[in-house]
Amino acid sequence: MLKIENLHVEVDGKPILKGIDLEVGVGQVHALMGPNGSGKSTLSYVLAGRDGYDVTKGRVLYKGKDLLEMAPELRAAEGLFLGFQYPVAIPGVSNIYFLKAALNAIRAHRGEEPLDAIDFMKLSKEKAALVELPDELTKRAVNDGFSGGEKKRNEIFQMAILEPSLAVLDETDSGLDIDALKVVAKGVNAMRSPERSMLVITHYQRLLDHIVPDVVHVLIDGRIVRSGDKDLAKQLEEKGYSEVRDAPQL
Amino acid sequence: MSASTEQIDDILEKKYDAGFVTDIEEEYAPPGLSEDIVAFISNKKQEPEWLLEWRLKAYRRWLEMKEPTWAKVSYPKIDYQEMCYYAAPKTNEDAPKSLDEVDPELLATYEKLGIPLHEREILAGVAVDAVFDSVSVATTFRDKLAEVGVIFMPFSEAVKEHPELIRKYLGSVVPVSDNFFSALNSAVFSDGSVVYVPKGVRCPMELSTYFRINAANTGQFERTLIVADEGSYVSYLEGCTAPMRDENQLHAAVVELVAHKDAQIKYSTVQNWYPGDENGKGGIFNFVTKRGLCEGARSKISWTQVETGSAITWKYPSCILRGDDSIGEFYSVALSNHRQQADTGTKMIHLGKNTRSTIISKGISAGHGHQTYRGGVKISRGATNARNYTQCDSLLIGDKCAAHTVPYVDVRNSSSKLEHEATTSRIGEDQLFYCRQRGLSEEDAVSLIVNGFAKQVLKELPMEFAVEAQKLLGVSLEGAVG
Ligand SMILES: Nc1ncnc2c1ncn2[C@@H]1O[C@H](COP(=O)(O)OP(=O)(O)OP(=O)(O)O)[C@@H](O)[C@H]1O
Ligand SMILES: [Mg+2]
Numbered sequence: 159m160l161k162i163e164n165l166h167v168e169v170d171g172k173p174i175l176k177g178i179d180l181e182v183g184v185g186q187v188h189a190l191m192g193p194n195g196s197g198k199s200t201l202s203y204v205l206a207g208r209d210g211y212d213v214t215k216g217r218v219l220y221k222g223k224d225l226l227e228m229a230p231e232l233r234a235a236e237g238l239f240l241g242f243q244y245p246v247a248i249p250g251v252s253n254i255y256f257l258k259a260a261l262n263a264i265r266a267h268r269g270e271e272p273l274d275a276i277d278f279m280k281l282s283k284e285k286a287a288l289v290e291l292p293d294e295l296t297k298r299a300v301n302d303g304f305s306g307g308e309k310k311r312n313e314i315f316q317m318a319i320l321e322p323s324l325a326v327l328d329e330t331d332s333g334l335d336i337d338a339l340k341v342v343a344k345g346v347n348a349m350r351s352p353e354r355s356m357l358v359i360t361h362y363q364r365l366l367d368h369i370v371p372d373v374v375h376v377l378i379d380g381r382i383v384r385s386g387d388k389d390l391a392k393q394l395e396e397k398g399y400s401e402v403r404d405a406p407q408l
Numbered sequence: 409m410s411a412s413t414e415q416i417d418d419i420l421e422k423k424y425d426a427g428f429v430t431d432i433e434e435e436y437a438p439p440g441l442s443e444d445i446v447a448f449i450s451n452k453k454q455e456p457e458w459l460l461e462w463r464l465k466a467y468r469r470w471l472e473m474k475e476p477t478w479a480k481v482s483y484p485k486i487d488y489q490e491m492c493y494y495a496a497p498k499t500n501e502d503a504p505k506s507l508d509e510v511d512p513e514l515l516a517t518y519e520k521l522g523i524p525l526h527e528r529e530i531l532a533g534v535a536v537d538a539v540f541d542s543v544s545v546a547t548t549f550r551d552k553l554a555e556v557g558v559i560f561m562p563f564s565e566a567v568k569e570h571p572e573l574i575r576k577y578l579g580s581v582v583p584v585s586d587n588f589f590s591a592l593n594s595a596v597f598s599d600g601s602v603v604y605v606p607k608g609v610r611c612p613m614e615l616s617t618y619f620r621i622n623a624a625n626t627g628q629f630e631r632t633l634i635v636a637d638e639g640s641y642v643s644y645l646e647g648c649t650a651p652m653r654d655e656n657q658l659h660a661a662v663v664e665l666v667a668h669k670d671a672q673i674k675y676s677t678v679q680n681w682y683p684g685d686e687n688g689k690g691g692i693f694n695f696v697t698k699r700g701l702c703e704g705a706r707s708k709i710s711w712t713q714v715e716t717g718s719a720i721t722w723k724y725p726s727c728i729l730r731g732d733d734s735i736g737e738f739y740s741v742a743l744s745n746h747r748q749q750a751d752t753g754t755k756m757i758h759l760g761k762n763t764r765s766t767i768i769s770k771g772i773s774a775g776h777g778h779q780t781y782r783g784g785v786k787i788s789r790g791a792t793n794a795r796n797y798t799q800c801d802s803l804l805i806g807d808k809c810a811a812h813t814v815p816y817v818d819v820r821n822s823s824s825k826l827e828h829e830a831t832t833s834r835i836g837e838d839q840l841f842y843c844r845q846r847g848l849s850e851e852d853a854v855s856l857i858v859n860g861f862a863k864q865v866l867k868e869l870p871m872e873f874a875v876e877a878q879k880l881l882g883v884s885l886e887g888a889v890g
Contacts, residue, residue: 206845209837234847246842249833250860259856260846267847299860316846 159184159324159355160205160225165216167197167204174200176380177216182324185352189366189391190359192377193399198359199243201377202328206240207233220324234260235267237323241313241330243359248300253312254282256300257319264320285318289345306333314345325349326357331365343368363395378403423883427652427682430517430622434541437494439625443467446595449494449542453564456571466584466594473588479751480780480812481720483693486658493596495541495623510546514538521649522876523618534614534645534872535560539630541623542598549613558611558642559604563631566602573604577633581664581701581728589660589695589722593629597662600630605640605671614643614870621650621681621692627658634664636671638704643674643870648717650682654690656719661696669704669731674712676869677725678877681717683884686775688747691719698725702734702763710737711754712868714877716884719748724782726755729763729791736765739865741877743858743884744777744809753782753814758791758824767798770862773809774885784816787824794824803861804834805854805885855882 160182167175174197182188192198204211205218207230218225225233248256262272273281286296289311301309310330317325327346331339346356346369358369366374366388374391376384376399383403384390394402437448446467450460475486497511510525518525518538525538525546535549537560544562553560559570567574584594601617621628636642650657659681667673675698684691694717700709711725721744727736738754756765771779785796802811813830835857843853858881859866866874 206841208841230841230844231847231849234845240845242842242845246836246838248839248842248857248860250863251856252860256843256846256856259852260843260848263849263852264847320846 159186159221160357161219163217163219165201165204165218166214167200168212168214169200169210173214174380175204178377178380178382180375180382182355182357184355186372187350187356187358187369189371189374190357190377191361191374191391191394196377197380198377199328202240202243202326202359205326206230206238231263232267235264239317239320239322239325241310241317241325241327243328243332245301245304245309245313247302247304249302251300252297253300254278254296257282257316261319281319285315288318288348289314290341291315307335307338310334311338311342314342318345318349323353324355324357326359328359329361330358331360331362339365340368363391366391376402424652424682425883426521426649426680428520429651430513432511432513432622433498434495434623435498436492436623436626439492440489441467441493441596445493449596449598452494452496453567455564455567458575459567462578462584463595466591467596469585470588470591470595473585473591475588479722479782480778481722481749481751483656483720483749486693488592490625491658492623492626493629494598495626496543497540497545514540514545517620517622518618521618521620523647534616537562537601537615537617539599539601539617539619541621541626541628544599544601553611553613556609556612557606558609559602560615561602563597563600563602563633570602570604573635574602574633577635577664577666579664581666581699582662582697587697590662590697593631593660593662593697597629597631600632600661602632603634603642603644605636605642607637608639610640611642614645614872616645616647619646619648621657621659624653625655625657627660629659630661632661632663634673634675635666636668636673636707638668639670641672643676645676645678645870645873647678648681650692652682652685652690656684656691656693658693658695659718661698663696663698663725665700665709667700667702667704667707667709667734670706671704672708673700674710675700675725676873677711677713677715678869678873678880679713679715679717679721680880683717683746683748684719686746688719691748692717693720694718694723695720696723698723699728700726700736701728702731702736702760704734705731705760706733707731708735708737710739710868712739712865713741714865714869714880715740715742715750715752716880718750721748721750721752723752724754726757727765728757728759729765729794730759732760733762734760735763738765738767738769739868740768741770741772741862741865741881742779743772743881744774744779745884746775746777749778751780751782753780753784755784755786756796758785758787758794758796760791762793763791764795765797767796767800768864769800770865771800771802771811772805772858772861772881773802773811774805775809777809779810780812780814782814785818785826787819787821787826789820792821792823794821796824796826798826798828800828800830801861802832803858804832851882854885858882858885
């Protein structure tokens with residue numbers, strides 16, 4: 159699904175990612191952990207195609223195609239979804255209107271007919287129920303005045319509607335209370351499928367109790383220093399990043 | 409971030425669909441302005457003596473007045489002796505009685521602009537008066553409207569058929585000497601529409617006038633008068649376009665509305681005059697005086713405007729709330745892209761008790777566009793318990809445009825309440841990226857955000873035109889981000 163090779167990225171001339179290699183297979187869930195400022199969000203933005211991130215070396219293949227060549231909306235249309243660490247508010251544009259436009263843009267790319275208002279409402283109701291997003295929030299302006307937790311839940315709601323092939327979820331668990339965490343995890347797990355891959359960025363082991371990853375990576379200072387199974391996350395929780403980094407790779 | 413600025417520059421490329429010229433022979437007044445020209449226009453329109461006198465008085469007044477300079481717009485000096493004040497298609501010497509007699513070239517022009525003048529076409533629920541340069545070339549559904557007593561006809565015809573109406577109301581809301589441009593208009597006004605809705609009648613269809621400037625080097629000076637008698641209702645819409653020309657052209661209109669007791673007038677404008685090119689060459693200078701008088705108790709006047717065109721916009725549709733419990737509303741979306749400058753807003757003058765006014769102004773600036781909201785709320789001593797709510801939002805696209813807000817408030821009693829809210833926001837790179845990540849193209853993202861910003865105003869437009877206006881905002885911003 160996704161293959162990152164020796165990826166180097168600079169922001170304003172400052173190296174942030176310093177040679178990332180990462181491969182996510184079809185149907186796999188990978189977790190990416192790492193201290194603040196290590197470059198996790200940077201990686202997610204580069205994958206999604208945000209401006210201002212200069213790839214100085216390396217390449218990224220997505221479904222066998224050169225991802226870095228594609229415009230952001232094309233990546234989205236090809237099934238790449240980014241759950242933002244800080245979702246953006248769009249005042250005046252209702253959540254469902256926005257999503258309907260997005261979904262129909264993606265459907266058009268796939269050569270599918272647009273969903274009409276009635277079918278879309280049905281879909282929206284079903285998916286909102288999945289992440290227990292109150293009806294009222296689906297109608298409000300996109301993320302406008304949403305609480306931190308509501309924004310995160312809204313990201314998962316959007317993912318559920320857009321049904322991506324690869325979802326990069328950047329700290330979708332931060333700012334969630336315990337119950338909300340379970341709801342979000344439930345939503346994500348419901349989306350797990352043999353055709354769908356996920357890269358879950360998180361600081362906390364507790365999310366991975368609910369969303370059990372196939373592989374865990376540790377990113378420190380722009381490099382993946384360790385990769386392992388779900389137990390690696392437990393070790394991190396107990397020992398902290400520096401000890402894990404310095405420990406010999408098993 | 410510089411990357412996003414470049415993107416935004418790209419989207420600011422703008423297409424103007426209405427920029428074509430109709431190839432039709434027109435008759436002109438010789439350029440320049442004098443008492444002779446005023447007489448020429450009056451004579452062309454076969455006006456009664458009193459109206460010629462009225463025009464001449466206005467002309468003499470105008471000679472003594474100075475062009476206003478207080479607005480935040482800059483433009484080269486207008487030479488009033490260089491332009492023409494009258495142009496009319498030759499085929500229209502005697503106004504046509506039916507649509508069949510209208511020059512097909514003119515019908516095609518309106519067709520191309522999306523305003524079919526056939527009564528069975530898309531705009532079947534809308535009566536249209538089509539004004540081409542200085543004359544009205546067709547008015548639809550007049551018979552149907554006459555059945556319920558609604559008068560809807562070109563100004564020049566109304567002068568002949570309903571002189572008492574014109575004499576009573578002409579200049580009653582906007583006095584001749586109100587300002588430099590209203591005086592000029594009063595001297596040389598050409599065509600426009602007259603609407604009268606009798607007592608208790610709810611006008612059965614939307615009325616609209618479509619103004620088209622075609623002739624080069626010619627100003628358009630239309631005059632519109634709408635009178636809603638007691639307990640009546642009317643919704644009226646005007647649309648405007650002009651060809652793309654390198655020279656600036658002057659448009660100086662006067663619109664007067666009178667709402668009697670319990671009457672309601674909803675006046676909507678979709679202004680899409682040629683805005684000039686991306687370097688500011690050409691475009692219409694739009695200096696307009698619009699004012700409504702809520703004469704009777706519980707009367708209501710709503711102005712809704714979507715202003716996307718013109719190089720310069722100078723326009724302040726206002727309400728005089730004289731009747732007790734009368735209501736004035738102003739909903740505005742103004743967009744300035746490239747080198748466009750808009751100084752627009754409203755004045756709400758509260759005279760009666762318990763009068764209420766609402767002002768919602770949405771300014772969008774892109775490119776090097778400049779935009780000023782200028783609003784006045786005046787509450788006189790007798791206007792006890794008056795209320796005003798003003799909301800004034802600006803949206804900036806890119807970093808070379810500007811928005812200004814100039815509110816004037818004058819309150820003369822202590823029982824009145826005013827609320828004012830203002831915001832300024834910028835379409836951010838983060839918003840665009842968020843939309844694109846969800847699959848929307850940049851242009852769709854901008855148009856989504858802009859329409860979201862303008863929604864509160866767009867929803868006030870008659871349904872037939874809301875979609876049109878929404879598209880227009882999209883087109884006007886084409887190239888605003890890329
Ligand atoms: N536009 C920018 N200009 C300068 N430095 C930047 C910019 N964007 C990111 N950085 C820097 O890049 C580094 C990585 O940031 P990034 O947001 O990817 O970290 P992160 O791993 O997601 O951290 P967190 O866990 O706090 O979310 C940080 O040092 C950050 O300050
Ligand atoms: Mg981060």
